[in-house]
Amino acid sequence: MSRKRILTGDRPTGPLHLGHYVGSVANRARLQDEFETFVIIADAQALTTNFDRPERLAEDVLNVAMDNLACGVDPQKSVLFVQSLVPAIAELTVFYANLVTVNQLFHNPTIKTEAAQHNFEESMPFGFLGYPVSQAADITFCRANLVPVGEDQLPHIEMTRKIVRKFNSLYAPVLVEPEARVSEVSRLPGLDGGAKMSKSLGNAIYLSDPPDVVKQKVARAVTDPARIHPTDKGHPEICTVFAWHRAFNRAESDDIGERCRAGTIGCVPCKARLVAVLNEFLEPIRARRAGYEQDPDLVRDILSTGTARARHEGDRTMALVRAAMKIDYFPPPAPAATAGN
Numbered sequence: 001m002s003r004k005r006i007l008t009g010d011r012p013t014g015p016l017h018l019g020h021y022v023g024s025v026a027n028r029a030r031l032q033d034e035f036e037t038f039v040i041i042a043d044a045q046a047l048t049t050n051f052d053r054p055e056r057l058a059e060d061v062l063n064v065a066m067d068n069l070a071c072g073v074d075p076q077k078s079v080l081f082v083q084s085l086v087p088a089i090a091e092l093t094v095f096y097a098n099l100v101t102v103n104q105l106f107h108n109p110t111i112k113t114e115a116a117q118h119n120f121e122e123s124m125p126f127g128f129l130g131y132p133v134s135q136a137a138d139i140t141f142c143r144a145n146l147v148p149v150g151e152d153q154l155p156h157i158e159m160t161r162k163i164v165r166k167f168n169s170l171y172a173p174v175l176v177e178p179e180a181r182v183s184e185v186s187r188l189p190g191l192d193g194g195a196k197m198s199k200s201l202g203n204a205i206y207l208s209d210p211p212d213v214v215k216q217k218v219a220r221a222v223t224d225p226a227r228i229h230p231t232d233k234g235h236p237e238i239c240t241v242f243a244w245h246r247a248f249n250r251a252e253s254d255d256i257g258e259r260c261r262a263g264t265i266g267c268v269p270c271k272a273r274l275v276a277v278l279n280e281f282l283e284p285i286r287a288r289r290a291g292y293e294q295d296p297d298l299v300r301d302i303l304s305t306g307t308a309r310a311r312h313e314g315d316r317t318m319a320l321v322r323a324a325m326k327i328d329y330f331p332p333p334a335p336a337a338t339a340g341n
């Protein structure tokens with residue numbers, strides 16, 4: 001039996017940050033040995049909020065590819081590809097659009113949050129409202145079984161599952177119903193203490209940030225506002241810096257939490273320890289990334305090979321989908337009968 005498949009990925013709206021790493025990139029690098037892994041660089045989805053500046057995509061696509069490679073996504077094991085170059089994704093989106101209602105999309109909590117961030121509440125672009133439909137196509141074009149994502153993506157996976165069930169029961173059971181896999185730490189707070197690290201909120205530490213930038217950013221990270229003096233008793237459960245210790249410094253985090261609570265470690269040494277831990281973690285990623293930065297043609301080659309592979313999978317799925325819908329108007333001739341028949 002063939003291995004189960006993963007599909008996951010990111011919007012190229014800038015380089016990837018620590019939130020992407022703990023939310024899904026680490027998981028995909030870990031799972032690629034066990035599963036056949038497809039990593040999508042969702043450039044068409046990025047356009048749903050950045051349609052006024054398509055010229056940035058070429059660089060951002062390359063950046064996201066390099067971040068994935070630097071984090072250990074191995075092109076020998078995983079298919080790294082560009083969404084807009086896989087026609088099956090656009091084609092499936094058109095067919096799936098008939099299987100969801102506008103109301104379902106308006107009620108999607110992730111759409112609501114993002115619409116507010118982009119001031120789309122009054123006037124919502126059709127492409128933005130519909131991107132979860134296109135994301136269902138991202139996941140199903142390669143018949144993925146598993147989707148490792150951060151928890152903000154769960155409404156989209158739920159919608160994908162609904163679309164698949166509806167398609168399979170209306171036409172024929174050719175699509176695979178995927179399951180989400182949320183990582184242990186699925187949401188990292190931002191520097192500003194906000195619920196989520198995000199590029200658009202300007203509160204992120206990037207995988208490509210040099211050591212001194214990491215240091216400056218951690219220095220200005222919001223901590224427990226009740227702590228004025230290092231001996232004040234702290235509340236690690238509401239502290240951004242503590243959440244990052246939890247995610248990147250598991251071994252010491254219990255101890256740091258206790259000392260914070262007891263008022264025996266101040267925010268300054270707590271932050272200094274985090275900076276050391278983060279820089280140690282980021283060092284090999286920076287080194288691998290630097291190698292790819294010096295050879296962008298290699299990265300383009302990896303992407304173009306992966307994209308060709310994804311197109312091939314997409315063509316196979318489209319044949320099944322068109323047959324299921326009975327719209328395969330010009331099917332290829334049946335293979336010639338063997339001699340004597």
Ligand code: TRP
Nearest residue numbers: 007008009010011042045135138
């Ligand atoms: N919506 C995802 C994000 O914003 C990116 C994405 C696009 C994705 N297509 C996907 C994630 C398919 C998982 C599966 O991060």
